[in-house]
Amino acid sequence: MQHQHTRQTQEHKHHHHDRESHGGHDKHAGHSLEMFRNRFYVSLILSIPVLYFSPSFQAWFNYQAIPFPGSNWVNPILAIVIYFYGGWVFIQGAWREMKGKVGMMTLISLAITVAFIYSLAVTFGLEGEPFFWELVTLIDIMLLGHWIEMASVQGASRALEQLAKLMPSTAHRLVGDRIEDVPLDQLREGDLILIRPGEQIPIDGMVVEGTSSANEAFLTGESRPVTKREGDEVVTGAVNGEGALKARVTRTGDQTTLSQIMRLVEEAQNSRSKYQVLADKAAYWLTLIAIGVGSLTFVVWISLSDLVFAIGRTVTVLVIACPHALGLAIPLVIVNGTAIAAKNGILVRNREAFERAKTIKYAAFDKTGTLTEGRFGVQRIYTEGLSEDRALAIATALESLSEHPLAHAIVEAAQQQRVQSATVIDFKAVPGMGVEGIIDGKTYRVGRPEWPKELGFYFSPELERGLAKAESRGESVIALMDEEQTLALFALADRVRESARKLVRSLESIGVQAAMITGDAKAVAQAVATDLGIKRYYARVLPQDKVRIVKELKAEGGTVFTGDGINDAPALLEADLGVAIGAGTNVAIESADLVLVKDDPLDVGRALKLGKATNNKMVQNLLWATGYNVIAIPLAAGVAYPLGFVLSPAVGAVFMSLSTVIVSLNAITLRRVQLN
Incomplete structure (x- = not known):
């Protein structure tokens, strides 16, 4: 990860929590977890009197609400408060959606607004029954659903917070014989710092005096401490062992290895997925279908029944069809997948390329330094x-x-x-x-x-x-x-690396054939290929020929290329999935789609397995989130009414929320994928 370009690092500060430009989370731009939680609790407390005074509840539970002067106005007034306090989030969201593509917020807003306006009209003299209890419970369930959604997205995005926690805030700078504690942003390249035993290393540097060991597990996943002596490099966030070290600062601020890892993790979590584009399209069409079916439902039921029943069915259709699960289906898999990848030392730079893992048939490796030591x-x-x-x-x-x-x-x-x-x-x-x-x-x-x-x-x-x-x-x-x-x-x-032998077997188990590319003589290439059990190998390859070989393999099927040097950059760009290994050189990293922090070829197999598992979860979530509507929308529209089965708007909201929970849980099961 040595001297990566800081092209994007400058942007790192600007887009840290700005999700508006990224698919999936834009419906929650400017919203916070706490806001949904607080609005949910307040709306829930205010809903209790509404349920108590509701004629439906009085009839079902056979009780008489205690009357007092103006008690008839309790429900309308509380419904107005809940609509504007709890429902305003959705109306704002719908307003934003109207400027672009209509989606989930539009449907929720339509549903609650139809129920709200009709109920108020009944209060002021229109004939019919008001929908106050349905309206408030609907808003409560929607707020709860969004609170759960944001909690799960934030939970999966914790990878960044955990990395941020590794950043110490001060360093001991050596000025002559004096030690002064200074904030990190005051450190400059070339400064001398002291790292005491047991402390976290505050900045990237080169050891100039002392011997110790450092735990770099956060970076490499390797729990064994690494010996550090004069001339060795120390990285931000590692924990110093038993000895005191004096180090010269080599990289500061956004250029430190840890900052760059954080940038890569964040970019990956925010990056668009081709499945996200698919989900957004499906959400858009689902919204249009819901509005169409909702309107048709209203027209049909108003001719067959009364206004109250027609509006009830329409509101339920609008609620149940909310592409809520669709909005979550992909982002949740992305954040979980990225967090697992980062934990395993696999940094995703290009989400779309990572998703191509499922089509990979060939894995081409540069021999020296990758398959051999x-x-x-x-x-x-x-x-x-x-x-x-x-x-x-x-x-x-x-x-x-x-x-x-x-x-x-x-x-x-x-x-x-x-x-x-x-x-x-x-x-x-x-x-x-x-x-x-x-x-x-x-x-x-x-x-x-x-x-x-x-x-x-x-x-x-x-x-x-x-x-x-x-x-x-x-x-x-x-x-x-x-x-x-x-x-x-x-x-x-x-x-030959011991891990390279395991790698060939591990790739075969997922249907990927290994190929070796080397500039060495045929005899050398043949010996290594035989030792590793690789059937396809190319010897005496000039750097410019690597691209040609990757092209040849691509013609036969999806190809991943793994390299670590400057001369590998063109081939990394050409491959369907380019992997820079051992944090490689600066150029290799900028050309790669995946960066492997550890110098371990086995991680290529792990990355492909994770890529395939991530894909599967995305497809499952998409199928579930769209498929459940095939049954849910007709039920909401009242097709089972002749059988005596009718869904109320609130029950519709419960089913819709359940669908979201199922999609969330499915994304979380990604954590149980065995990568070894």
């Missing part, structure tokens, strides 16, 4: 006349003094096998060949396999076979010799 390791040791440990002890003694990158692989192998290094005198490097020195009074040389051949040293048949085998696998070979013969050969290769 990007550093050499000793694969095999071939010896002649001495033990492997002794060969390693002599080679390490010489190579530990060498600067060559392959030398480090031999030193590392000796450390892993706990081999004690021998003591060298008269060490010298021979340019282009290797190194030599005297160990236990005898001259030993370590270097290219051509060196002993040039010196005319003996190569045993066993070593010759080993050399041929190593070369056929594309491995690099280092030879160890004494004064007259070759003693050992070390075959070195870029180490």
Whole structure:
């Protein structure tokens, strides 16, 4: 995540809670959870007298309301208060919708306004029965539904709050010998800060003094502490362990890793989904259908029955058809999915690309640094006349003094096998060949396999076979010799990651075939592909050819490409789903659709599984939210009246709210998806 562009970070501050431009939440622009809660409670308390004085309730429960002068006006007056106090939110929403596309707020407003105006007209002399108790209970249930909705959306959006909590507010700045506590916004790049044991790291920086360990679980999901010493990077929000560290500030404000993660999470939660567009269209048509069916219901029932019954049916149709569940169906899945992804170190930059996960057939990987560790390791040791440990002890003694990158692989192998290094005198490097020195009074040389051949040293048949085998696998070979013969050969290769083996199996289980792209020779590519069980691989690929290969794979089916470097950027853009791994380079991140915080290829499989699960939930929610109306609207219109079954507006509101609850619960079950 190193030096990401701050193109969008500047906008980060401006659109933090502004949901108006984003699908799904715009109906609640300017509304708060507390407002719905307070209006619900006040309206509910004011509704009790309305129910008490309602003639319907008196008839059902067989009681007589206590009369007092003006008691006839209790219901109309309280209904007016509830309509304007509790219902005004919906009327404002409808007014906003009228300027764009009509939807949920329009239907609710129509329903409550029809019931309200008709009931007032009855109060002032029109013949019929008022709808006061239906009106107030309808508003109560609507307020409750919206309160629950906002609570669930906010609950799922907590990922951002949790990340924000990781931001400490002050830092200990070192000025000469003095320590001063300063707010974070006063820190500048290059400042020296002190991080005491157990404290959260306040800013991104580079350790200049001290040794400690830091828990970076929030960033990588890895619970084991990471050692921090001079030259290592520390990131905002990580928790310092047992030692005090002095660090130089490298990134401040919006540029810190944590701020950038917060920006990516927020962008993903606010980003439009293609399903959201579908849901919005469905909500629009549902609104038009509801108004049409409502009008038709009114005309039919007024000719068959009376005005009271006709208005009751019309109001119920308008209420039950509210595309409330539709409005929630997609945003809730998005916020839940994004929160789970962030928790697993998967940052979604492009929502639409993430949703393409369900169509992915091929996963192409850049080999070096993704499927392999990007550093050499000793694969095999071939010896002649001495033990492997002794060969390693002599080679390490010489190579530990060498600067060559392959030398480090031999030193590392000796450390892993706990081999004690021998003591060298008269060490010298021979340019282009290797190194030599005297160990236990005898001259030993370590270097290219051509060196002993040039010196005319003996190569045993066993070593010759080993050399041929190593070369056929594309491995690099280092030879160890004494004064007259070759003693050992070390075959070195870029180490395959253990997690890459699991990845290929994990992808196969979800029907995705892995492909490998590398600039290495065919022999190297073949060895790694065989080791990993990858059937398709492309060797000697130039950076510009990666795009061509991704295009070829795309022609056969959806393709995901995973890379970490600058030369991967064009291929990341070309793929249906571009994944930057290990937080990659700046360019890779800006070109990718998904950013994996950890350097773990297994996360590609996890991301695809989560993408598929998110898709399924969206489709299920859409089907439910639209499908239930097929039964609900005709029932509300009174088609079952001949069977003696009629839905009142309040019961219609309960069914509509239940539909919303089902959609919300279904979105929450996303949290139970097994990603491993």
